[in-house]
Amino acid sequence: MSIKIIKPGICSTVQDLGRTGYRSLGVGPGGVMDFFAAALADYLVGNNEKQPVIEMHFPAAEILFQVDVLLSVTGGNFEAHIDHEPIEMYQPIFVQKGSVLSFRKQVSGARVYLAIYGVMETENWLGSYSTHLKAIAGGFKGRIFKKDDTISITDTNVKKNSQKFFISPGVIGSIYNNPYTIRCISGPEWNFMGSPTEQIFLQSPFVITNQSDRMGYRLAGENLSLQNPIELISSPVNFGTIQILPNGQIIILMADHQTTGGYPRVATVIAADLPKLAQLQVNDKIYFQLVSFAAAEEMLISIHKTLSEIKSGCQKFYEKH
DSSP states (O other): OEEEEEEOOEEEEEEOSOOOSOGGGTOOOOOOSOHHHHHHHHHHTTOOTTSOEEEEESSOOEEEESSOEEEEEEEEEOOEEETTEEOOSSSOEEEOTTOEEEEOOOOEEEEEEEEESSEEOOBOBTTBOOOBTTTTBSBTTTSOOOTTOEEEEEOOOOOOOSSOOOOOHHHHHHHHSSTTEEEEEEOTTGGGSOHHHHHHHHHSOEEEOSSOOSSEEEEEOSOOOOSSOOOOOOEEOOTTEEEEOTTSOEEEEOTTOOSEEOSOEEEEEOGGGHHHHHTOOTTOEEEEEEOOHHHHHHHHHHHHHHHHHHHHHHHHHHHHO
């Protein structure tokens, strides 16, 4: 009972919500880029949010199902098809053995998530199924998928649901609305910039360059100068940390970020905006908006409340069907 990778796509990996407790050893959390879409994918098929998903970029993987499965696709819109027939996103889809999932066109977003009901037989490393590419550990052999890879799926005893359900587009839109405005809080070295540079940071657009990946987004824009450039001792960084590089440009650290860094940490993207940041593409323009810590906290509470309500609704559906 397995699925087979017919075409691997670009950087298709097994991920979950990441590993915790190992930063002191130099091992970052890793995990999915878009935690909201990944959690929804699992909820929609009746899994809990700790089950691994497959994260794909475009061109995405083409997958043969060698067993009946219940799946869902969330995140970016890559025009998902099953056997040449388009399928809906953000709802459970029953797929028969022998069917092929493919993606035709990158309509919007940068990443899609595939969840399958059951247990995906992958490697749990340091408490997480997320693929750590540098350590070659976790996920599927610690690497991206290759052609003809097969992944065993167990506990797939699911029935085709005659009554389909879906997540309202309004709920999805509320998380990803105003996608090019990325809210942030000031960082430990915010005051290194000075008023003129702060204004540039908050009023000028920054473009995501092609030197961007799961480790970080390198941005291009007006140079940001520091009042008193000094060498810093390496300090803790996180998913969303915004640093100014020696050349005056910006990098936003993403899911596979290092655990420490020596560049000034002028700001941090709020956790509630990480999902929409993860769905931005190369050449997209970003505008930063500074918010208070209290506002950032309220927005994160709101997004987790939304996830909790969706999880509860999905659980109730499967209890009845």
